[in-house]
Amino acid sequence: MNIKELTIPRLGESVESVQLVRYTKNIGDFINEDEVIAEVSTDKVDSDVPATNAGKIIEFKYNEGDEIKVGEVFAVIELGNFQENNSKKEETTEKEITVEEKQKTVHQSIETSQFLSPLVKNIIQKENLTATDINQIVGSGHDGRISKNDVLNYIQKKTNVSSSFNNSVISASSFGAKDEIIEMDKMRQLISKHMKKSKQTSPHVTAYVEPDVTNFVKWREENKTAFQTKYNQKLTFTPMIVDCVVRAIKDFPMINVSVDETETKIIKHHTINIGIATALPNNNLIVPVIKDANELNLEGLAKNVNAIVDKARHNKLSPDDIRGGTFTISNVGTFGNLMGTPIINQPEVAILATGVIKKKPAVLETEFGDIIVARQFMYLSLSFDHRVIDGSLGGVFLKRISDYMENWDMNTKF
Structure with missing residues (x-):
């Protein structure tokens, strides 16, 4: 028998394992090359895993819900271009009737919505969801389209309603009668593991500066309309901040590194790939990456920032959109926060948090003496990996970003 073992592909530099969401085929099914055989989930994005060869599925190594390391064998197929022999069909068995009845129920259910993809329909069929169930699912996709995550989250919540108290490891004394137990969705569970691992891996140190960004703010205000007219791109503060960060990284390239698995070697990256931490409508967080930001x-930065943020918020990111980051920026000012202490996005070694911009009284020196005027300020906080970045390097790098923002050239052309 000529067989082929299928392995979990690498979905990003920091991704070491995935959670098997579901198989899209059954043992005994025939599958074509590049046809999806499984769906997996990471802390960053959900992905489809295609078959690398055509053949007949003869074994699954893991169960749905299991965590699988990248590179591990998860399925085995017998190679060949098989076709079912229609001439040998037997009378419909009780099992086949059951399947037919299920499919009929599904078809009746999915008629309630015109925005269901084949993948979503397959999940609905397998889970025996009714029209009532589907109507209770709130779609997070474009134009309210129901995504696979929407369906899976609904199924998980529905299942946990009856089992949460029986299987809970929370002691009875830790919650009251009116308290609500909320199960984490799969993405939140994986984010939790990723953040915990980052703190366990890297000794975090955080430094702060408070630049005067008056000219920075003024230049954007004076040029945002002309910029959008010329390039049809909205000019936010984010691409301007990315520009300052990239310039600072060029000045201090040892910020743009990572540590190998043995913790004995430093990998110095040639390209500067900036991750932009983006909040999703479901309150989860994802970090799409601007490749080759240097x-x-x-104009290019604004175009890329707008594109990846839009894709993230509409659940359209691909695995390539979230892999390869070398430095991350998190804008906590979006939520009105003054500052934050961000957790490093492994395997990077530093992350910048930008706070809200606020007017404050400031003392300026003039030839006629000191004067008090209103200026624009914001906090910048840099968390860095003390294994490879000492306080001096982290401090001067953060100050350099601050300097580029404070000294933003009012004559900057675009």
Whole structure:
């Protein structure tokens, strides 16, 4: 028998394992090359795993819900272009009737919505969801479209309603009669593991500066309309901050590194790939990446920032959109926060948090003496990995970002 073992592909530099969401085929099914055989989930994005060869599925190594390391064998197929022999069909068995009845129920259910993809329909069929169930699912996709995550989250919540108290490891004394137990969705569970592992891996140190960003703010205010007219791109503060960060990384390239698995070697990255931490409508967080940011001008940065943020918020990111980051920026000012102490996005070694911009009284020195005026300020906080970045390097790097923002050239052209 000529067989082929299928392995979990690498979905990003920091991804060491995935959670098997579900198989899209059954043992004994025939599958074509590049046809999806399984869905997996990481802390960053959900992905489909295609078959690398055509053949007949003869074994699954893991169960749905299991965690699988990258590179591990999860399925085995017998190679060949098989076709079912229609001439040998037997009378319909009780099992086949059951399947037919299920499919009929599904078809009746999915008629309640015109925005269900084949993948979503397959999940609905397998889980025997009714029209009532589907109507209770709130779609997070474009135009309210129901995504596979929406369906899976609904199924998980529905299942946990009856089992949460029986299987809970929370002691009875830790919650009251009116308290609600909320199960984490799969993405939140994986984010939790990723953040915990980051703190366990890297000794975090956080430094702070408070730059005067008056000119930074003023230049954007004076040019945002012309910028959008010329490039059809919205000019937010984010691409301007990315520009300052990239320039600072060029000055201090040892910030743009990672540590190998043996913790004995430093990997110095040639390209500067900036991750932009983005909040999703479901309150989870994802970090899409601007590739080769060191090669982009302000127009290119604005275009890329707008594109990846839009894709993230509409659940359209691909695995390539979230892999390869070398430095991350998290804008906590979006939520009105003054500052934050961000957790490093492994395997990177530093992350910048930007706070809200606020007017404050400031003392300025003039030839006529000191004067008090209103200026724009914001906090920058840099968390860095003390294994490879000492306080001096982390401090001067953060100050350099601050300097570029404070000294933003009011004559900057675009």
